[in-house]
Amino acid sequence: MNNKYAVSTFGVFASIIVATVGIGTFSYPNELSQFVGTDGWFVIIIGGAVSYGIILILIKLLQKNNWSNFTLILKNNYGNFVGSIFALSFAIYCIFSMAIGIRTFVEVMRMYLLEKTPTEFLIVITLLIGVYIIRGGLDTIIRFNEIAFWLMFIPIIVVLFLLLNNSDFTNLFPIMSNKPIEYIKSLPVNIYIFKGFEILLLILPFMKVKSRVKKATFCSITFIMVFYVLIFIFTLAVFTKYQNSVLLWPTITMIKSINIPGSFIERWDGIVMTMWILFYFTTFINSFYFSSDIIKNVFNLKETKLSYIVILPFIYLAALYPENLLELNDFRGVFFQSFTMIMIALLPLITLIKGFMSKAGGGGISNN
């Protein structure tokens, strides 16, 4: 770690949250309602617990390998060539998840704010801003995360208060009325909303106080879980489970329904959509930087500058690949979900096991 920069505990906490809570927030109440109706909050809690389990694996992996960076861990465990391939496939996963995110984001944007602007133009603009942000390096991104955390969640609290007016919490009942198999079936939705915490593979090696790793990650996952549960409960309270399962983006529609008599702003969705651009940007730049960093380490480049130029066209092409929203939803279906699981859970787990097996109690891998 030639970089002297050290990430504070709050930096880790905020980064994991803002990298995880993203564009999925708009659509997941719909998907959960389709599967389990009123019991989505339970599934979210299970999802949170599973995610924390994965996080513990990732932490263990880093700890075992002397807090070295992820690419190096892979290279050391599998040899230079195979390790590079694994690292590259991880980068490809990041690129795909970014591409799906950017396309969803741009489609939402076009629906609510800019009806006539072409998709390609919006994607290019968004990518260029991403480049500007990650040019600042890791410390800028962490600082951006820290500030974005406040800017994202304070307005949301205000919005939730405004929603109390037209919500009916009896819509939450009945509780736990589904067959157990339904809960298991709905678990993949969680993959989409909880992915993003893998950013800790990038930032934990730079963390200042390593002893607080578990506490910080636990707090962030709890925060994310509570946030998702709250949003889900509110969408249920406002819409009931029937309407929830037909709306494409229940969260946005919910905010649109805010109507305060005599207020200056009539349609809150415009304002809130503007605020929520941040939600997207934080997930985007974090994975963007992470994938650039992986590419840099795989090819032993000196700077991330070259690697993000390499990545840019791939994101652009992948984002434009689906013709429309339906195809986009297929795109992030079973295949992408299993890809995600393999990348953020299975790969670290196997690496960890391999590490245990190859050198029982041997010294940690040296830091370069």
Add this chain to the structure above:
Amino acid sequence: MKECINDQIYLKTEENVAYLKELLTNNSDVVFRNFFIGKYSCALVYIDGMGDKILLDDYVLQTVMLRGKYISDVNQIKDKLLTVSDIKEVKKMSEGIKSVLSGDTFMFVEGLDGAYVIATRLWPARGVSEPSGETVIRGGRDGFTETIRFNTALVRRRIRDTRFKVVSRSLGVRSKTDVVFMYIDDIVNKEVLQEMTERIDKINIDAILDSGYVEQLIEDNNMSPFPQTENTERPDVVAAAIYEGRIAILVDNSPFAIIVPATLPNLFQSPDDYNQRWIFSSVVRFIRLISIFISLILPSLYVAVTSFNTSIIPTKLAYFIAASREGVPFPAFVEAIIMEISLAFLLESVVRLPKPIGATIGIVGGLIIGQAAVSAGVVSPIMIIIVSITAITSFTTPNYEITSAFRLVRFILIILSSILGLYGIMIGLILLLVHLCKLKSFGIPYLSPLVNPNLDDFKDVLIRAPLNLFKSRPKYMGTSDKIRQR
């Protein structure tokens, strides 16, 4: 041309005077005065207008001429004869010449190994007066002047601490401007101090005419519109900063002190915040925050709402705006740019003009042209209101440089909003945020303590907590002494 100064001081007064006369030839304001102390030939060299003649007449020449005959040895002159307090012996000619050029008096005595420099600096100087740029309701009325010694004295009157240090440097190959930096030794962040000293020592320029020169030469990122140092005319602001572990730089001939490192929240603070009751100060802080935000986005919001996202405002208001824009030949973007540019013209001309005419320009520009533009149908009345609100809100910030920086950002936001509407504004704000995240001032992040937050530091950012809660110094400054109040 290289300056050739002889380092050696001759034993004979005549040789010294002849050398100086040759070196300072064609200078009508240099005064040479030859006289005798007893049998020793002596000479005084000073610059007319910068030396204190009364002091030289009454306490140097008078005593040495009347009592010079009692002196038996040349070394007794300084200790038994010269009735001045600030006198020092120099061995090098170059040192003495520099002192002469600063207003001191050079005294040669025949047979002495070296020469004397008598501190006689006195020149017509502006007295301490109220700083015009930073007025406060409650607080000291004294401001810095152009004389560096007065300024250090003003600060030292507020810090009577043995650990308070006033380190001086001479910058500028030709101007040899005195630059002083002040800090408290056991509070200051040593890394920042070292960094700043290195940057100051690296300066190699012919002349430093103002503290603005130093500021620009030591700044971290001079491609940014945001000032990464704080400048002030107020000694109480400097003292408060020094107590927080920051370093103040004073430059001779400049009434502006520079304070490093500066963070963005620092630039939004005024001494009034601390001298008045905390509830009121907190409200004022909040008002400042809102107003800077309004001044930043109001014109671009107007452009976005009228051209792109008409639906977010109530229908009645949308109709009202549309009706008032009826007959205006320009799109909202052009209208906004026209008005913003005229405001910039107005501000600039008011600053440049003499004060009595400035008021006239304000009336002509603001009232007459505004009224005429509306009735001629060039701009809509709503736009005039927006520009006026923007102008008023942008000046609630105590720091002028930060206002100008935000004015630039405002233009960029107007352009972005004309391309992408509300999304453009948000993009602009994100870019602004990222730019601010990237900035550092002497190793301290510019947005501290908003980034890398510490709960303790928030007592003095968005609100100003009661003074008895100010137990510790700002943590983000990395001060050595952390406790402020027990």
